[in-house]
Each structure stands twice: as structure tokens, then as C-alpha cells.
Amino acid sequence: MSADNQTAVVDVLLLGFRNLHAFKFLLFTFFLLVYVLSLGGNLLIILLVLVSNFLQSPMYFFLSHLSFCDTVFTTNVLPNMLQVIIKEGSTLSLVGCIIQYHVFGFSATTESFLLTVMAYDRYLAICNPLRYTAIMSLSLQVLLVTSSWLLSLVLTLSSLLLIHRLQFCGLNVIDHFFCDVAPLLELSCSDTSLVKIEIYVCSVPIVLFPFLFIMGSYTSIFLSIVRISSTCGRQKAFSTCSSHLTIVSLYYGTLFVVYVVPTSILSLNLNKILSLLYTVVTPLFNPIVYSLRNQEIKTALQVQIIGRHTF
Secondary structure (H helix, E strand, O other), X not given: OOOOOOOEOOEEEEOOOOOOHHHHHHHHHHHHXXXXXXXXXXXXXXXXXXXXXXXXOHHHHHHHHHHHHHHHHHHHHHHHHHHHHHHOOEEEEHHHHHHHXXXXXXHHHHHHHHHHHHHHHHHHHXXXXXXXXXXXXXXXXXXXXXXXXHHHHHHHHHHHHHHHOOOEEOOOEEOXXXXXXXXXXXXXXXXXXXXXXXXXXXXXXXXXXXXXXXHHHHHHHHHHHHOOOOHHHHHHHHHHHHHXXXXXXXXXXXXXXXXXXXXXXXXXXHHHXXXXXXXXXXXXXXXXXXXXXXXXXXXXXXXXXXXXXHO
């Protein structure tokens, strides 16, 4: 598309969920509740891991970083999404829109890597329990977490730089509840083929490789669980993995469909629904399935409450 005789885009109009005017207050209340629960649950996990002596294992160290990542994830998308819902559309500056996409991509990529790290941790704990403590040292934990954050920053900066070089003109309407990459590129009057190629190439190390690694880890885990002689032992081992595997399937499944399947195959409404799964549902479910049903987390919370009351 030529940029000649077209107005440069300065602000972007997010349409959100159209044709749901009668339900906007219900949707606003529901997503506000989801945001409060998600934010509260993830911040509670971070706080407990920091102050409790019961939660000093590698699993909870990784979980605290995942909770922080989820906090960034939801705070980047949901507050503005609430404004879009209640106003039936909201204006965001083009710069703000690009920044929102970058923060979204950065946190989504980091979550992908952290889930992979957590799968590796469970693999070592179940398949190599005798050497688990020696292998999963504090230095390795810090290295894995630091690498996840830094690698995510590097991978997402490339797309940010490419998008920053584009020209945006003409229509400024995005039929979505946040600034995702596909509708953002539709506003550009420059050649976006290089950006699209970069996104598909980066989806391999961000989505495909981690997913394959996690599936390989769980294949080994399940084979090890089957070899456990006692029923109680098998149930205990499986209980530490089932919730993680559920979230992994939901998270990577939706990411794969939205960002790997060609956009022409997906309808706008289906794209929004799938986007809700990993931007809203997954950050809410993470503290529930990973820890709020975990006895160690409950014990740590009870100790903190009783300790404060005693003091």
C-alpha cells in the first residue's frame, strides 16, 4: 500500500468485543474480578516464596518467576481491556500500542521459556532423583531463569525494531481488545513481509522447540512413573506434573494456533477467544493449579498468618 496522500496514524482505536453492548457491564465485572484474582494469587505466591522457609526448593523459585511474568502479562493487557469494554472502544497512541505489543511478546516468550525450565526441573526430580539436588544447584537455577528473561528480550527486540521502522497510515482501527501483531501490521502502509517472516522464524525457538522439549521430558517422566512399584508413589509423582502439563497444553496449543496457523484460516472472533485463553485464563489458572492446591503453599500461608497473629 502506498503512503502517498494518506494520513499518518498517530492514535489507534481498539474496538474490543463488538455486538456485546448489552453485556458490557457483566463483561467488565467478570474480567475485573479475573484480574484482581490473578494479580492477588500471583503476588501472594511471590511473597510466600520470598518469606517462607518451606518454599525454598527450585520448583518454587521457578514458580515465583512465572508468577511475576504472569503479573506483567495481565497488567499489560487487562487494565486497558477493561477500558475498551466499558467505553465500547478505546483510543491508544500508536507508540503505546507498539509498546503494549512488545511487553506482551516479551512476557509471553518468557513464560514459554519458564514453563520449559519447570518441565526440566520436574524431569530431573522424577527421572534422576538421586542427583537432583546436585544438578539443580542455586547457580543453575539462576542461570536458567536469567537466560529465560534475557533470551526473551533479545528475540522480541528484533520484531520491535522491525515494526518501529514501518510507516502507519490510513485507517487506525484494530478489531481486537489489545494490540496484537497481526491487526497492528494491517495498519501499516509499508511492506510488512520481513516482519511476518521474522515472526514465523522466531515462533520456532519460542513455541515449537520448547513444546517439543516439554513433550520429550514428559514422555520420560511418564515412563519413569510407570516403573514406580507403589500406587501411592505413582500418584504422588503424577500429581506434581499433571497441573503443569494441563497449563502447557492450553498455553502452547493456543499460541500455536494463533501465531503459527495462517491468519486467513482463523476468524476474528475465534482469534479473540483464543487470545483470551493465554492472556486471561492461563495467568489466572497458574497460581491455582501450581500452588493454591499445593499443601506446601497452604502450610506456608498458615504459618505466616499464625506467626503474625502470635506476634
